[in-house]
Amino acid sequence: MLDTPNLDRRAERYKATVAEIIQAAWELARAGGLAGLSLRELASKVGMRAPSLYSYFDSKNAIYDAMYAQGAREFLERETRLPFTGDPLEDLKTITHFFFDFSTEDPVRYQLLFQRSIPGFQPSPESFAISIKGLEVLRERLTAMGFNEPDMLDLVTAVGTGLTSQQISNDPGGDRWARLVDESVDMLINHLNRMKRRSER
Amino acid sequence: MLDTPNLDRRAERYKATVAEIIQAAWELARAGGLAGLSLRELASKVGMRAPSLYSYFDSKNAIYDAMYAQGAREFLERETRLPFTGDPLEDLKTITHFFFDFSTEDPVRYQLLFQRSIPGFQPSPESFAISIKGLEVLRERLTAMGFNEPDMLDLVTAVGTGLTSQQISNDPGGDRWARLVDESVDMLINHLNRMKRRSER
């Protein structure tokens, strides 16, 4: 049959258009805010009229969901590729820097993935599952370091989130809190060791 | 003259209506999100039609600004009344608990005051000045404890913000991060002392 290649090409073209739409959506969101994204603008940016988008996505929320899934996948892939050494201090620094950099390099993505502050939108279970895995990697890292209590994980995420959100809110584009990441991880490790000794008694 | 009492009463009635509108605005924002606040709904809640609100506020943003100012004033008043002892550890715990409790008891207020994530809205300089004073109290407290470097203040705000935002985002109404506040302040104090020793060398 000669049909199969044609079908393939059509499917590929379709997928490429989907990717182009998502890409344009990120750009508009970065420019005008996540909540400010409008379908008319989005369509116009990819050379379409608004109704044509519905050939690719069922709704506006479906677009947010695709963005969410892409962001979570990206996070997971980069996290998985991090070069861990086995040294607790170094490894916790690596993962904290990674979270900080990933978040601050695209605040809109941070908002969508980690603040879920967009009214009426919740990621689909499939998309959410991807981002659960991201936290799981951190949990496993901490366990490998001997820090396996839930409170320890919560403390680490609190510090990482705090540095990140202060950087984004109060010094966007700067390094006022970025400079404190290493320092904060030293602080954390010291304290996690104290917690560990305490719980071993 | 008999006019003055009447004028007073009118002015008081007017002020009372303004207060009632702001109160209703908070309630609607808590129910349907800060960005979701609509003038129709707001007017309806106080027994008016939307255009009548313009007798009290110039615009929707003026309403946000009044909410912001009220929240910042409330923060400052309660912060000023905190019972400080002079013991660094206790005092930092007091102020951190205060920030955490104030923020988590009303996440919408937290969002308006500390995340400024409402598109197109920026507090007026007068309103913003109130909230600057709030941070100033913390700075003075830290200075009184001998922790007077900017990095130390930034580290403290990062930890406070992180605990708070994790609590609000990932365990609303619960106490998963609330239970870590004392622990985190211990951690902070230990580290601030290390920083101090380091900088004294």
Added chain:
DNA sequence: GTCTATATTTGGATAGAC
């Protein structure tokens, strides 16, 4: 100071021709 009526803009989403 409050109303009705309306201007104006904008949004998401659908119907149906091509």
Added chain:
DNA sequence: GTCTATCCAAATATAGAC
């Protein structure tokens, strides 16, 4: 798959009568 045309809903804000 894309379009035009349209629906429908909602928003902020203004004009002008009372």
